[in-house]
Amino acid sequence: MFKKVLVVEDFDVINSGIKMALEGLNIEEVDYISYCDEAFLKIKNAFLKGEPYQLIISDLSFENDGTPQELKSGDELIEKIRHEFPDLKIIVFSVEDKSYRIQNLYKNLKIQGYVWKSRNGLKDLRKAIDVVSTSDHFYISPDLNSVIHPKKTIEITDSDILLIEYLSKGLLQEAISKKLKEKGISPSSISAIEKRLKFLKEHFNANNPAHLVAIAKDFGLI
Structure with a gap:
């Protein structure tokens, strides 16, 4: 002890x-x-x-x-x-x-x-x-x-972090979609980005995209 x-x-x-x-x-x-x-x-x-x-x-x-x-x-x-x-x-x-x-x-x-x-x-x-x-x-x-159970834990992917980084730079969804396509990341459609952003806001309990960016910065994700 x-x-x-x-x-x-x-x-x-x-x-x-x-x-x-x-x-x-x-x-x-x-x-x-x-x-x-x-x-x-x-x-x-x-x-x-x-x-x-x-x-x-x-x-x-x-x-x-x-x-x-x-x-x-x-x-x-x-x-x-x-x-x-x-x-x-x-x-x-x-x-x-x-x-x-x-x-x-x-x-x-x-x-x-x-x-x-x-x-x-x-x-x-x-x-x-x-x-x-x-x-x-x-x-x-x-x-x-x-x-923390490995079968139940929701993982934040590299593409999620990239998405939040683009948001932090003020890019709109159309511009983010273009950037993701240039990097060969899929899915990269505007509708897919909207769905992922909705998921991330719910997961991090963020009120809006700006709040999501602030939370991500607080935890060293970006």
């Missing part, structure tokens, strides 16, 4: 629940931090002192209370951790259930567990900690298992 854990969460009521969930797990030291910048500094200082954290439990969303922050989300914190401490184990504990966001954390940022803040969230968190501490298996809350 882990001996030193850092919890990054800005709501006291959630922290109280996490404290209850961690009781009885024989974790010697658990620290709680409300800001992502402060969390990263604490992780770095612990490493430099030779007393590194073994597990980070982090939310994804943090309220803006006016305190200046370079890292404004759990995603940004995890990305920075992965850059400097690639072997540090991370479990996300969040209400977020969008598949593309979870897939980014799982595939690109290599987190070890994803626990959904649901009715069974604290029980699942205990399970996640046990799994991550004793194996190399990825843990995800049962209700979200289909998000």
Whole structure:
């Protein structure tokens, strides 16, 4: 079992629940931090002192209370951790259930567990900690298992990314169709582009093409 854990969460009521969930797990030291910048500094200082954290439990969303922050989300914190401490184990504990966001954390940022803040969230968190501490298996809350199941996961293709890139450059569907045809990409008709854009907007929960482009940029797709 882990001996030193850092919890990054800005709501006291959630922290109280996490404290209850961690009781009885024989974790010697658990620290709680409300800001992502402060969390990263604490992780770095612990490493430099030779007393590194073994597990980070982090939310994804943090309220803006006016305190200046370079890292404004759990995603940004995890990305920075992965850059400097690639072997540090991370479990996300969040209400977020969008598949593309979870897939980014799982595939690109290599987190070890994803626990959904649901009715069974604290029980699942205990399970996640046990799994991550004793194996190399990825843990995800049962209700979200289909998000990363290879037979059910919806893959974003290279042509999808190219389509979004053309949108970001202000190209209209007719011009995009022409570009795709020039590259030998099929289907490339205007109607096919319309259908794919509709699918991508629904998949990413985007309100319009501009919003789709913004989301794609946020997750490093373009």
